[in-house]
Amino acid sequence: MVFVVDAEQRPLGPCHPARARKLLTAGKAAVWRRYPFAILLKRKVPDAAPASLHLQIDPGSKVTGLALASRWEPSSKMCSACGWYDADLTLSDRVFVCRNPARIECGLVLDRDLNAAINLRTLAGSSSESRNACGVGSADRGGELR
Ligand SMILES: [Zn+2]
Numbered sequence: 001m002v003f004v005v006d007a008e009q010r011p012l013g014p015c016h017p018a019r020a021r022k023l024l025t026a027g028k029a030a031v032w033r034r035y036p037f038a039i040l041l042k043r044k045v046p047d048a049a050p051a052s053l054h055l056q057i058d059p060g061s062k063v064t065g066l067a068l069a070s071r072w073e074p075s076s077k078m079c080s081a082c083g084w085y086d087a088d089l090t091l092s093d094r095v096f097v098c099r100n101p102a103r104i105e106c107g108l109v110l111d112r113d114l115n116a117a118i119n120l121r122t123l124a125g126s127s128s129e130s131r132n133a134c135g136v137g138s139a140d141r142g143g144e145l146r
Contacts, residue, residue, distance in 0.1 A: 003038035004029075006045040013051045035071075069120055080118035082106040 002020040004012040009032075015023075020039050023029035032040035057066060069075065076096070077089045084100035089112075096115040098108040108115075 003033075003036055004041060005032055005038060006041045006048055007043055009040070010045070010048055011050045012041070012045060012048050014053070066124070069123055073120070073123065075116040075119040075123070076112055078115075078119050079106060079108050080110070080115050080122065081108040 001014045002017050003014050004020070006012055020029070020037075023039060023041070024031070028043070029039040029041050032038045074085060077086045078084070079086070079096070079098040079100060082098060082100050082103050084098055084103070084106070086096070086099070089096065094112050096108065096110050096112050098106045100106050110118075
């Protein structure tokens, strides 16, 4: 699914990736955002109104849980063990290495994505507004809803 906006950045209904590719190749659209992937049509669509969407949650979330986080959540740059923030970590750094000067003994070395996943899991469990996507009786929460 590819999100679509018109030339005035008004949301339209999403389209299939193959259709988006055709529009991009024909020069009728441009990439607007990469995450989530969205294209910008180069023309206005008068009276455009997006249809309602029915979103489904991956069945794997019954095991992994589900976290909604701000796009600015520093999940990759924060040590999942001690909370130290690595401002110098770049996208090309695939391994997180904790260099917390206040807690040298931490020294966590972990795959960047795994470190981010642990931070998001912690975030999901710490928020008073968090909800397990699967509700009561899911595997990880022992039926507890916060
Ligand atoms: Zn650390």
